[in-house]
Amino acid sequence: MRLKDIFDNNRHWVAEKLKADDQYFSKMARDQHPKLLYIGCSDSRVSAEELMGMAPGEVFVHRNIANMVPNTDLSAMSVIKYAVNILKVQDVVVCGHYKCGGVKAAMEHADLGLLNPWLRNIRDVYRMHQRELNKIGDEEQRFRKLVEHNVQEQCINVIKTAVIQRAWKERGVRVHGWVFDIGTGKLKDLKIDFEGILDQIMEIYRID
Numbered sequence: 350m351r352l353k354d355i356f357d358n359n360r361h362w363v364a365e366k367l368k369a370d371d372q373y374f375s376k377m378a379r380d381q382h383p384k385l386l387y388i389g390c391s392d393s394r395v396s397a398e399e400l401m402g403m404a405p406g407e408v409f410v411h412r413n414i415a416n417m418v419p420n421t422d423l424s425a426m427s428v429i430k431y432a433v434n435i436l437k438v439q440d441v442v443v444c445g446h447y448k449c450g451g452v453k454a455a456m457e458h459a460d461l462g463l464l465n466p467w468l469r470n471i472r473d474v475y476r477m478h479q480r481e482l483n484k485i486g487d488e489e490q491r492f493r494k495l496v497e498h499n500v501q502e503q504c505i506n507v508i509k510t511a512v513i514q515r516a517w518k519e520r521g522v523r524v525h526g527w528v529f530d531i532g533t534g535k536l537k538d539l540k541i542d543f544e545g546i547l548d549q550i551m552e553i554y555r556i557d
């Protein structure tokens with residue numbers, strides 16, 4: 350892929366869109382009303398809109414290495430605040446994926462410099478589930494399990510925010526944990542127990 354090709358592709362895309370609807374871009378420019386906030390991995394194989402079959406304007410997207418939602422990450426926190434309070438999304442999804450390089454790196458012990466503190470957040474997830482994970486003999490299975498636990502823990506980080514707690518009370522906003530299977534293309538709902546998590550964490554994290 351040469352960069353020049355991207356501009357050719359773009360011209361082609363604009364022409365195709367306008368052929369189907371000559372108001373396509375002027376309508377798009379007016380506003381956005383996404384119903385979903387998607388928090389996913391930056392991995393080039395996990396293309397948020399395409400894997401969900403969603404069009405421009407339908408999903409608000411935040412991506413970083415290993416779909417993390419660290420409590421003090423201003424970028425992730427701003428995205429959640431904006432999507433929930435201003436755009437009024439109804440659902441928030443944390444979508445992880447198997448074969449995640451970020452999660453894999455956190456399972457290894459290389460010194461990756463600037464990446465270390467980021468990966469430490471994933472190592473914290475490993476530590477929280479260490480006993481269960483260490484029982485899994487097969488490394489690939491352990492890797493998959495950590496991907497799932499990481500999604501669940503990042504969902505908990507989302508649920509801990511005052512923004513989500515208020516939006517859930519006021520208009521039933523919900524948080525979901527999904528995993529994308531790169532090997533099959535399939536999306537799996539981890540069916541996290543949203544209300545259960547909320548109940549459990551409220552005692553400590555409730556913001557009145």
Ligand code: CO
Pocket residue numbers: 390391392414415416446448449450451452
């Ligand atoms: Co990844």
